[in-house]
Amino acid sequence: MATANDDVFDEFLTDRGHDVEEPSWERDYNKKRCPDCEGLHDLDATACRVCGWEP
Structure with missing residues (x-):
């Protein structure tokens, strides 16, 4: 389950490419x-x- 902290962290990462x-x-x-x-x-x-990758 996503939390507000996850959203902030995702935004931080997205802003940095x-x-x-x-x-x-x-x-x-x-x-x-x-x-x-x-x-x-x-x-x-x-x-x-x-390569063995699984979704």
Whole structure:
């Protein structure tokens, strides 16, 4: 659960160029792309077979 302190901290990081969003799969046509290693997977993938990343 987010608190006011989390919001202030997120704003602090964002102001300094940091990404505060949760990483998730990126889409590339009809495939999922791993945000860590850019590996392509089928849409039903739950973990990256290349680097092991999981959302």
